[in-house]
Amino acid sequence: MIIADELEGGKRKELLEHHDLRISTMLRTSEDFIGYLLIGDKLSGDVYSDQDIKVLEIISRQLAVALQNAKAFAEIKEFNVTLQGRVEHATNRLRIANRHLKELDQAKDEFISMASHQLRTPLTTIKGYLSMLSEGDAGKLTAMQNQFVGYGFDASQRMVNLISDLLNVSRLSAGRFIIQPTPTDFVKMVSDEVRQLRSHAEAKKIALIFNPPAEAWPLVDLDDNKTRQVIMNFIDNAIYYTPSGEVRILLSRTPKSVHFEVHDTGIGVPRKAQGKLFGKFFRAENAQGVRPDGTGLGLYLAKRVVEDQGGTLIFSSTEGKGSIFGFDLPAKASKPVKQGGNHGHTSKSRTRRTSR
Amino acid sequence: MAIQANPVPAAPVDDRKVVLVAEDDPFISRMYQIKLESAGLRVIVKANGRDAYEAVKLNAPSLLLLDINMPELTGLELLSALAGDNFDFSTMPVMVLTNSSNPEDRKTAQSYGADYLVKADYTPREVLDMIQTKLGINPVAPKTA
Structure with missing residues (x-):
């Protein structure tokens, strides 16, 4: 602390007196220099006592800290505002980019859909x-x-498979492969697929056995399209890889899950292929002879669909004897929703299921 | 002109089962027609949805092979129209044959009790096999391996 009156003559004293200042003290914290506290005459005109000086010394230390805090606080506040602004700006840009990506993804899907349709026709x-x-x-x-003719046919079949692969792989990309649960009648879903595949089984003269549960199951929240695809895939595979015998479908449920299994008496999966069976594009060696047009994606997709819905795959097999494929899916009962219209069907067409 | 003494013999009764093929691509419809007729089925081909719809009502086919993308009425619109007429689908199995695999379309087709098949995945022989199974007909020729 510098008290003007106590100074001997000199530049500092002149400076202080020029500005009518009596006391100048440096404000500093243990680390930083903050500034100067400059005090002029007391309004009363009295001189500064020793007591005053002592008080000022104490105050100046605390003032330094207070000023530092205030400055820091102001900086944080300003930083906050700029940060907020930047975050909003960035979020906005992300939102726009996201929307753009979604549009691109949709355009891509539409293009691939259209292209695969156009390619498949010729x-x-x-x-x-x-x-x-x-x-x-x-x-x-x-x-x-x-x-x-056989060579030509085989090549055309390869192209058909390539197009299916293209469609499947494009659907696997993050944007499209979103699980969208809706209230689903699980038993009906399985029955639909069984009915669809019955002709395939009959053409091969193998028995396709499915006994739907007697009591009605509550609707459960599942991704209808994707789960349906897995069910179809498992049953279709079982039929394809079973030269004779039977394919049996078993359903059961607990209050929290649905359980689906397909048992076949088919060629089974060799032990050394079992670990990789659900991998992308993997095909077991004994599958190639039976079904040369397999893509190796069906089981991979099944795994994705089951696991993305929080479920577990079921699989066991003995080469030459048969296999079991299935899943366990957590299935919360849906909130009661008024059943939608039935596409203008008459009740006659709905009983069709049992008569076939 | 002398009056005919003997009555003209009645035309032989055609008791072949009738399959209606609703398909606008003439190459594809001809392909199915040849294969199905070679197995003793009678085939009616209609290249647009409206004609196909009329043909279903007029001819009461035993089975319907139904393309989705057709002029006038799409395959699914045709099914909807039939449902609106209280058509009894239990009298006519429907196989929707398409080259666009659209999950929504598949669900719609299945809701009418129809099968949903991607054309490119099956040879005409395989389609014939499925038809014969549905109609409860024994195959004429042994299945090629």
């Missing part, structure tokens, strides 16, 4: 006529003609 014709040629619908073929 392929249907190519594959169809080549198959009919080799079946003799246009007359008997020489061995060589048959061979050539």
Whole structure:
């Protein structure tokens, strides 16, 4: 603390007196220099006593800290405001980017859907006529003609598979593969798929056994489309890979979950393939001979769908004997929702299910 | 002109089962027609949804092969129209054959009790097999391996 009156002459004293200042003290904390406290004459005109000086010394220390805090507080406040502004700005840009991405993703989906449709149409014709040629619908073929037609047919089938792969892989990308649960009639879902696949089983002369539960199950929250696809995939696979015998479907539930299993008496999965079976694009060696057009994506997708819904896959198999594929899905009973219209069906068409 | 002494013999009764093919692509419809007729089925082809709808009502086919993308009425609109007429679907199995695999369409088709199949996945022979199974007909020729 510098008290003007106590100074000997000099620049400092002149400076202070020039500005009518009596006392100057540096304000500092243990780390920083804050500024100067400059005090002029007392309004009363009295001189500064020793007591005053002592008080000022104490105050100046605390003043330094208070000023530092105030400054820090002001900085934080301002920082907060700028930060807020920046966050809002960034969020806005993210929102716009997100919307743009969604539009792109949707455009991509539409493009791939349309492209696969367009590609499949001529392929249907190519594959169809080549198959009919080799079946003799246009007359008997020489061995060589048959061979050539076979090559063409196989290639067209490969293209069909590639297109399915393209569709499936594009759907796997993050944007599209979102689980969207809706209230679902699980038993009906399984029955629909069983009915759909019955002709396939009958064509192969294997028994497709499914006894729907007698009592009605409550609606449960599941992703209808994706779960349906898994069910179809498991049953269809079982039929494909079972040369003779039966495919049996078992359903059960607990208050918190639904349980679905497909048992087949088919070729089974070799032990060393079992660990990788649900991997992307994986196909067991014994599958290739039975179903050359398999994509290796079905089980991978099934795993994704089941696990993304919080469920567990069920799988066990003995090569040459048969397999069990299935899942356990947590299934909360849906909130009661008024049942939607039935597409203008008459009750006659709804009983169709049992008559078939 | 002399009056005919003997009555003209009645035309032979056609008791073949009738399959209605509703498909606007003429190559594809011809493909199915050839295959199905070779197995002893009678095939009616309609290339637009409205004609197909009329044909269902007129001919009461035993089975309907139904494309989705057709002019006039889409396959699903046709089913909706039939449902609106209180059509009894138990008299006519429906196989929706399409090349766009759209999960919504699939659900709609299944809600009418129809099968939903991607055309490119099946040869005409495989489609015939499925039809024969649905109609309870024994296959004419042994199944190729």
